[in-house]
Amino acid sequence: MNQSNDLIKSAQRTIRLELEAVEELLPRIDDNFIRACELILSSKGRVVVVGMGKSGHVGNKIAATLASTGTTAFFVHPAEASHGDMGMITRDDVVLALSNSGSTAEIVTLLPLIKRLGIKLISMTGNPESALAKAAEVNLDASVSKEACPLNLAPTSSTTASLVLGDALAIALLEARGFTAEDFAFSHPGGALGRRLLLKVENVMHTGDGLPTVKRGTSLREALLVMTQKGLGMTVVIDENGLLAGIFTDGDLRRTLDREIDLREATIDQVMTARGKTARAEMLAAEALKIMEDHKISSLVVVDDNDRPIGALNMHDLLRAGVM
Structure with a gap:
């Protein structure tokens, strides 16, 4: 019985901490967020999302959400980018780089190349004083007071905050573009979703x-x-x-x-x-x-x-x- 109570308390604590992390984002939707949206809206290319580890998993999801809501986007693994995949990125693209520390080696290694090509860079970090944040045209602050992990080590609250911030970016862009249900349907032609949105x-x-x-x-x-x-x-x-x-x-x-x-x-x-x-x-x-x-x-x-x-x-x- 005690173990059951402990499990419930642990889960509730995690949810509370992650809710707090998301609420902390609200006042940060400011001029930096507007600038990030403007960079993407004015771009003639794609949004290229990069991230390592857990940030990479979140970045993959953000890229998929952007792509399905009217913003052409794809994910590139930063380690692979250093070994040839950088050729997938053009001068017209915008790079969205995720790193909680802002000092992930595989991403920092790409910064000189991104700068040399004149590619616009948006960072999403938990450290606005980091190398990545300072190199970016605009930094989206995804910092959290505390990870839900009791050791304050495993990315938990921080990945949730990044995911929510990515969703906020995708939906703001969707609305700015006037993306419609029919546009969405053409991105999802298969299955029940396509039938629901395309059928007349x-x-x-x-x-x-x-x-x-x-x-x-x-x-x-x-x-x-x-x-x-x-x-x-x-x-x-x-x-x-x-x-x-x-x-x-x-x-x-x-x-x-x-x-x-x-x-x-x-x-x-x-x-x-x-x-x-x-x-x-x-x-x-x-x-x-x-x-x-x-x-x-x-x-x-x-x-x-x-x-x-x-x-x-x-x-x-x-x-x-x-x-x-």
Whole structure:
């Protein structure tokens, strides 16, 4: 029992220390951070991330996050850079170098080469007085008061702080570039994420004979037959010109029963939802899902530029398509 308590206390202490390390970053998002963003945004090349050991693992992740959010980036191992991989870096690139001490030998060795080529250098260190920080155009301060490691040796709080600072940089650049969900999708075309972000309403909607449609004035009984035949749990209601007049869903039917309306005599006009929420064929399926979620509805009518119904879809269609 005592051992269990000790394990829990140890874990909680680690989390608290790492939370403190992240909170310490907030006041450091200052002119240096702005300058780092400006260097990357004005660059005609790529962001080349370098780091050794644990900083290298964090740097790999930062490079991957940058690349997937609109900033072309890749990771280079600094030891390999000294043995040929430096040729991968061009004068137009920006180097983002991670080192908690700021004195990692493999990175410091590269500094004269970086300077000779005139490559812009951003450092992310825990020591603003280090050789790396002083050589950089701008230093991002990732220092921490204390590592979560009880020996204050193993990189723990410091790697968390660097990772969070890297995420902050990537997202600030994403927003500055106006990077969209569709841009993100083209960076992630495979799997569920690609389907969710690339699929359009026109790819999943029911059209033609599959679209349940009745005219205004149709009896409720006849409308229910159409709904049953088409199996979408809804029907579109159109006016005499073929334009959208409303929608009638299973939910509307339940609300109709609560109103004690005579189902045998009622017309669709009495019970439909006038107009209702609509979607466009060219809209992303994920956008249609958001409309449904925001308005707590399960079906949407798809209309063209003239407000003529051309399709319909429901939550089941999005679920089958892997959008949800």
